[in-house]
Amino acid sequence: MxxxxxxxxxxxxxxxxxxxxxxxxxxxxxxxxxxxxxxxxxxxxxxxxxxxxxxxxxxxxxxxxxxxxxxxxxxxxxxxxxxxxxxxxxxxxxxxxxxxxxxxxxxxxxxxxxxxxxxxxxxxxxxxxxxxxxxxxxxxxxxxxxxxAAIGAGLPVESATASMVVDMGGGSTDVAVISLGGVVNARSLRVGGDEVDEAVVAGVKADHDLLLGERSAEAIKTQVGSVWPLAEELITRVRGRDLSTGLPRTVELGSEEVRRMIEPVTAQVVEVVRSVLDICPPELAGDLLDSGIVLTGGGALLRGWTGRLRHELGVPVRLADDPQHAxxxxxxxxxxxxxxxxxxxxxxxxx
Known part of the structure; x- marks a missing residue:
């Protein structure tokens, strides 16, 4: 050359x-x-x-x-x-x-x-x-x-038609409505997967007098965590330190119990998504009734997010392909x- x-x-x-x-x-x-x-x-x-x-x-x-x-x-x-x-x-x-x-x-x-x-x-x-x-x-x-996340999910970000993405990360949840190559409305909530883990630790401590480590809480979230009722509820066994005796102890946790523990966190995510929809211009809001919301990020893999948001917001919701890498x-x-x-x-x- x-x-x-x-x-x-x-x-x-x-x-x-x-x-x-x-x-x-x-x-x-x-x-x-x-x-x-x-x-x-x-x-x-x-x-x-x-x-x-x-x-x-x-x-x-x-x-x-x-x-x-x-x-x-x-x-x-x-x-x-x-x-x-x-x-x-x-x-x-x-x-x-x-x-x-x-x-x-x-x-x-x-x-x-x-x-x-x-x-x-x-x-x-x-x-x-x-x-x-x-x-x-x-x-x-x-x-x-x-x-x-929108580009990685294959959304038409440069189109005049609105796209909406909810990116659920470990430390934050980003919500944005995108049109013509720019962000029209956006909110960022400093709540994510880490807060879900913390809620599990606090819930198990309060309900079972058992102290868990960070890795154990993450495993519980992965194995039985959900934000919406499941067709078949799940159960897992978890080992931690008994706070009264100081000795190791094992308890059983069900997905319904874990869902109750993390509800204060998941409710915040639902509300921030709702707040972005509330301030969306009418023309773009109409587009979203057809295109819906796309979920990305590792936090979107928590069971039930599509059903929960569809029920709460009344718009179509889908999970992106390989959301944690979007x-x-x-x-x-x-x-x-x-x-x-x-x-x-x-x-x-x-x-």
């Missing part, structure tokens, strides 16, 4: 395969898409840090295996809360660890798309941009998670064709 050809390719947004990245740094999981290679990393947003030296002991799946099992001087923690960075230093260590695993070359600084909740403050957004730049990004583009899939589409989709990104890129 001649020098002139290379310049023309550069102006057209060309970049070597494997150079550019899309990152969905979520409260529960971090996913990375490499241009031309697809999603190459999907691991828990979790680190294990040696408190004596500040050294990163493990990250991602390795840190998750250590959860609740570490010695006193090793702390496992999540550097994000409710979808935003709470510990910038640890977040940077985590990002460096993940990006080093997927970058084919340290000599090329990638352009990077990062996903943020739809309602994020300027300070929170800048913290994420700064972390990406310090980890070697040449230029950082910000994409709202709801828009990324956001990174949408961000990956943007980084694969950055020139064509640049107008969907939120604001000017940080150099």
């Amino acid at each position: 001649s020098t002139a050809d290379r310049r023309r390719s550069s102006r057209a947004g060309f970049a070597p395969l494997g150079r550019d990245l899309a990152v969905d740094l979520g409260t529960a999981t971090t996913q990375v898409h490499v241009r031309g290679r697809g999603t190459v990393l999907d691991e828990p947003t979790l680190v294990a840090v040696d408190t004596r030296s500040g050294r990163l002991v493990a990250a991602g799946a390795g840190a998750h295996e250590m959860l609740g099992r570490t010695p006193e001087h090793v702390l496992t923690l999540r550097p994000l809360t409710d979808g935003v960075i709470t510990d910038s230093e640890v977040t940077e260590q985590l990002l460096r660890h993940f990006i080093a695993r997927v970058r084919p070359s340290r000599l090329m600084r990638p352009r990077t798309v990062v996903c943020v909740p739809s309602v994020v403050t300027a300070v929170e957004r800048r913290a994420l941009e700064d972390a990406a730049i310090r980890c070697g990004a040449r230029r950082v583009y910000v994409l709202e998670e709801a828009m990324a 956001v990174i899939r949408g961000a990956g589409i943007c980084i694969d064709d950055l020139g064509a989709l640049q107008r969907l990104l939120a604001g000017a890129p940080r150099p």
Whole structure:
């Protein structure tokens, strides 16, 4: 390729395969898409840090295996809360660890798309941009998670017909109505799968005088959790520490009991979806009676969400294909064709 050809390719947004990245740094999981290679990393947003030296002991799946099992001087923690960075230093260590695993070359600084909740403050957004730049990004583009989820779910985001997406993550729930390539209405609720786990822990403690760990609560949610009555209710056995004796004890939990425990959390999600519909322009609201609501995110896998929202709101509701990867899939589409989709990104890129 001649020098002139290379310049023309550069102006057209060309970049070597494997150079550019899309990152969905979520409260529960971090996913990375490499241009031309697809999603190459999907691991828990979790680190294990040696408190004596500040050294990163493990990250991602390795840190998750250590959860609740570490010695006193090793702390496992999540550097994000409710979808935003709470510990910038640890977040940077985590990002460096993940990006080093997927970058084919340290000599090329990638352009990077990062996903943020739809309602994020300027300070929170800048913290994420700064972390990406310090980890070697040449230029950082910000994409709202709801828009990324809609693109990843295959919705016609550039059409005049309205699309509505509800992205249920670990730390936040993003709801947006999208039309003509932009977000018409959006709300972000800082409640997600983590709050469901906390509600299970609190409910089992109150009802059974049993203390559960984080991993046990997550397992209960996966095995019997639901937000709407099931055709056949489920039962699981869970082991924890008896608060009165201090000894291990096993109890049985049914899906109906767990549903009651998590109802205060799930009711908040229903209300934020309702509030977005309430302020939707009449023309777009009419579109949604036909196109309905699409659910994305790992939280959407909790049983019964389509039935619950359909009953509460009176509009069609469906689950996206592979909902837990919809956001990174949408961000990956943007980084694969950055020139064509640049107008969907939120604001000017940080150099």
